[in-house]
Amino acid sequence: MTATTTTPAATPAQVATLDRVDSWWRAANYLAAGQIYLRDNPLLRRPLRPSDIKARLLGHWGTVPGITLTHAHLTRAVMATGRRVLMVTGPGHGAAALTAAAWLEGTYSEHHPEVGQDLAGLTALFRQFSAPGGVPSHASPHVPGSIHEGGELGYSLAHATGAALDNPGLVVACVIGDGEAETGPLATSWHATRFLNPATDGAVLPVLHLNGYKIANPTLFGRMRPEELRAVLSGFGWRPVEVGGHDPAEVHRAYADAVDDCLADLADLAEHPDQRPRPALVLRTPKGWTGPSLVDGERVEGTWRAHQVPLARVREDPQHLAQLEAWLRSYRPEELFDDDGAPIPLVGCWRPRDELRISANPLAHGGIGTDLRRPDPVEHAVAVPTPGTGTAEATRVLGGYLREAMALNAEHHNLLYFSPDEHASNRLDAVFEVTGRRWTLPTHPDDEHLSPTGRVLEVLSEHLCQGWLEGYLLTGRHGLLSTYEAFAHVVDSMVAQHAKWLHTAAAVSWRRPVPSLNYLLTSHVWRQDHNGASHQDPGFVDHVLSKRPEVTRVYLPPDANTLLAVVDHCLGTRGLVNVVVAGKQPGLQYLDADSAAEHCAQGLGVWRWASTDTDGDTDVVLACAGDVPTQEALAAVDVLTDLVPDLRVRFVNVVDLARLARPGRHPHGIPDATYAEIFTDKPVVFAFHGYPWLVHQLTYDRPRHDDLHVHGFHDRGTTTTPFDMCVLNEIDRYHLALAALERVPRLGDRIGHLRQRLLDKLAEQHAHTLRTGEDLPEISGWRWSR
């Protein structure tokens, strides 16, 4: 392999600069290898002994040299140009490289004073890595300058794109491993060129690092013909700038020129925005470059064997120990670190000032963005003079609020909405009165609301919507993702990683809490009238609630005004994953703006106007969560009161699902005493939007849990009417009424007769809706309409 970019002879100043780049790179590589191997003797001031070596050798050497090289060359460019650079590092387990870089830049010690720039700090740096109670081998939130964990692969380029949005002048350099590049989310992330506006956004500079191997296999991008790779990138709107080789001096020269070329191009593009391809670096260097070439007679450098720990038996095998020592000394640490263990000035002072250091970019630590200005939800509320009589489309009402939120924050450029091509079909299109859909490709006369500065990002990829939003939030801005409930599962693994990041980051004092990740799940399980089973899955909330309770919230507003209250609350929070589930179809409205605000603040409560009990005389409790279950539970009260006029039913609605848990299990949990006040000591029939076991999961350790009877979705779905969906899953008004009646002992023998009447009504109504295909049957609203 040789450098594929040839350049004219360097000037003496260039040579001196590249010497410093190389010194810094050697220091970073030394520190990364040290993290994998050493527990003592950090600067090899004496010959290496087995006792200097860690008991367990863990870490990933293979990806390190490419990351450190890129960091070094970006740093050089920052010093030369003053450009702000954020670095997103995609290759798996690259933390040793990033930590080394941050330590050299001084940032690591500023944030982690126990890991200072001295011998004790070096020892701590080495020992903490991949050790119990220490830091992981991928970039968790402890790493300054990083917004990207790189544990699960595939999201680096989407994160980088999100970080670049609304950050003009910023360059987000995104190192992409050729392993990661095989994932689906990364593969479609190359479309970023069509969404980033050079005039109003920052730039993403991909660095596709082809070291050729994954854990055990060659990579596809590493082995396809170079012209094929060029074709892929250029087809996606990039201009590949290729650098490669194995001679450090040659690669330094070529890489410096390539980075300069890219940054100059990006600077020009920002000043003269057009549709020309954006530069993308393609870096071909050996896997585990500068590490052991041969181990036990087998090639390691440049092969898959360099993926993790190139020398595995260093404590046991003197030959391996000697090879490690030779490897480490090849970086000439004695030239790089002073007697105290600090980097010599040539290395340690070779860095941009303050926040221009890549590891000190404040955008990576929660950002510098302002809080969101939120409209008054009351001004967007629907009038509800009487509960349960008028109808509205909840998401359409929310659209008005979101439109004003967008307008209120227009000057700050700190709010974006994301959707997989569903913003209008989810009835949030009021937003298009104040902004458009982001689109930079050619337009046709029949297109609607397309704009190169549009603040609604739509693309048919939940992965991209999620990844972009995460990158936007992690750099301190605000957003909302609306999507079909069932297809939120597409990003299950992404939200899990984000929740884990938030939970870990919350314990890192120098990270500012980032605005919450807000989901609006609509087009939900109960209203898939023609889509059928494939669109029926309410389980995303189960998945989210399996993550740490400190960072997860689920809301099920039953109508438009509660949806407004909940979304308004969520947009004001930081550090959370908020999931809001609300339908887009016309539905009954129950609470006026004030009642909605109060009910949502409580999170759950008795609806007196829908109840027929007074304190102490309750026969049975009907509880519900979700819009369709609330409607059916209210209809069940209607049915019950019609059937047994003296029945005492208490009606409870739950908006904030975690209220159901005990306080020790979720911060939103209510004490047992409050729970008992609300749910009484009588049987509870609970109509739940999702899988019934989620309610059991939240309440299994509550007193009287054995008398809680949850009706919910049992994965019985098909193409049918809304009412039939309820009947199939026994969450319709008649099944609920039946479940309630059967738990009222004082009805005695009457129950047989009552059951039959209910079943007759069910059969009649069921047949009617199947015949007419109509929506949920109306509720008479006999009592609360008075």
Next chain:
Amino acid sequence: MTATTTTPAATPAQVATLDRVDSWWRAANYLAAGQIYLRDNPLLRRPLRPSDIKARLLGHWGTVPGITLTHAHLTRAVMATGRRVLMVTGPGHGAAALTAAAWLEGTYSEHHPEVGQDLAGLTALFRQFSAPGGVPSHASPHVPGSIHEGGELGYSLAHATGAALDNPGLVVACVIGDGEAETGPLATSWHATRFLNPATDGAVLPVLHLNGYKIANPTLFGRMRPEELRAVLSGFGWRPVEVGGHDPAEVHRAYADAVDDCLADLADLAEHPDQRPRPALVLRTPKGWTGPSLVDGERVEGTWRAHQVPLARVREDPQHLAQLEAWLRSYRPEELFDDDGAPIPLVGCWRPRDELRISANPLAHGGIGTDLRRPDPVEHAVAVPTPGTGTAEATRVLGGYLREAMALNAEHHNLLYFSPDEHASNRLDAVFEVTGRRWTLPTHPDDEHLSPTGRVLEVLSEHLCQGWLEGYLLTGRHGLLSTYEAFAHVVDSMVAQHAKWLHTAAAVSWRRPVPSLNYLLTSHVWRQDHNGASHQDPGFVDHVLSKRPEVTRVYLPPDANTLLAVVDHCLGTRGLVNVVVAGKQPGLQYLDADSAAEHCAQGLGVWRWASTDTDGDTDVVLACAGDVPTQEALAAVDVLTDLVPDLRVRFVNVVDLARLARPGRHPHGIPDATYAEIFTDKPVVFAFHGYPWLVHQLTYDRPRHDDLHVHGFHDRGTTTTPFDMCVLNEIDRYHLALAALERVPRLGDRIGHLRQRLLDKLAEQHAHTLRTGEDLPEISGWRWSR
């Protein structure tokens, strides 16, 4: 737009053939539009009246004409060449087109006699579509010839690739919508060229259909410059063959030539395999082509407005009704259907014979593959003379079984293993003694086990592994996907769709049950010693068990021989999603081959050798599921017996998780009486591999559920020792012993002292393992080793 492929003047025979293509196409389009609109007057034998129109208009017209066109032209080519073609249809909600095609080919009526080729059948065909109790608007299992639902988008090309594997001679034509093409999974699916071997596999012929719009937006692939699209495809190893236009006659001519070109190329490639690009069709036709051009003054054909129902108010608006009638009559149904409602011979007899009809391909209906030959797991078992003394790596032992399974079935070419680059790291590498990793790109001397005919498919994309395996299974072959437990969430939405397909397909009599989708989840939550929180998530099994119990199974074998028994069982099943969770690290072995087989057949049971009770004198039950929890629960017995020698502990191990449910909730559930025999009427402390609430979810309606105390993963994870992970989540031996002791009333006042002794031991052991970084502490095995 004009046809982009120019051709010489057609011969009279070609003209006649294309006339038939056009007639068939018009008939299919008519039938598709009829499904969306008509409830009566199916052939317009009288003027259209509002009462002929469905009450609710549902469906997706926009994608129909491209699908029917492709079906027509493939059919023409099949008749000309005799090639077997399987069609995978990716665009969302294309069922109306596929159902129309199958009805014209006679297949629909053969399988659904109530939908015959007559007026009554036509009426039934129209009425069932997107109607209560009918069929969905996307291709559910009721559609003959289809293996792909197209509800959730993104998996068509992966499914097509899986179907083509090991099917030499087959052409899998895969229609890809330009909306779907934006998804991540589809984006990386273009790599199929690197895995399909022209000599031993069938061919995938992508048909990228650019109709330009999604629901509301233009598509990226539709608007990027044509040379960019060509670059993307050619970079991925395809040769784009482009056809486009809006004049049917021109497009027919060009499309026929293009399809002939592709099929000839594929035939040549199969005979003379080389690395040249594979043909891929790119079809540019207007969205909703041949539908209404203008509606209410706005352009519909060729725009996003044609996505669903182009004329929305047909019952209410006479103008819309007239426009619909004109549209439908434009296909000239009177020329296409006879008096009885059957297609005229020119249309109805224009089809290949029998199983060459695209809608009759037996590969789509469960395949024609043979059952799997399974090795005898006993021959691969590890010797376990005494429980809990020796160790083995469970997945390495399984590797031997999988090697033999591969060898046994070599001649049938009906078994493949899939993994995201982890087959060897998951210690299944014995398989490489009999086969290689599939690789068709150039190789280097340091590569290992690469082969163009390798039967292990590795790519760093869980989506591709899953999609390929699904396509392979759905066409009747067998396979296993091994992956990191945490990252199985990447395919949450895919497994949900597959489970729904299996459940629906089970009720379709003419579909042969397909081999089960088998997962081996390894590298699990308890053994992420250096990966930390990002790799710790046991929730995939929760997600799978949220799907219909008829089709979902979860197994947690505690050691190597139980793993063998479970995997052997799973490989012999059909119609299921089987999830097996087993670690790859060295672990204690408990059951010899016979005991393992018996225990796995029972699914759960008392381990007498680990218990200290006899019937009737139990103090407390220690139950467990999963390898690490089993080891810690056994160690807890050890600790308890040491501390309170006369304590009577019953030890229960659960392998088949669904056994815990009542029979009414899961087919593997055991009756309450059996449950009570096993778990007694004493407190149960349960050490569970995953989230504790999954056990509660399965058991909440069991008697005495309030005395079941589950310890499991609480999302408390980091980079640490295996033992510390257990301690963090209170599933270690000491916390389990403490939980057990505290529920034994007869210990009385002694409990305070005992608790302190346990906590002291815990602190001591905990400090020791943190200091040494060692694995799970040993078990003394005091009793069962005798």
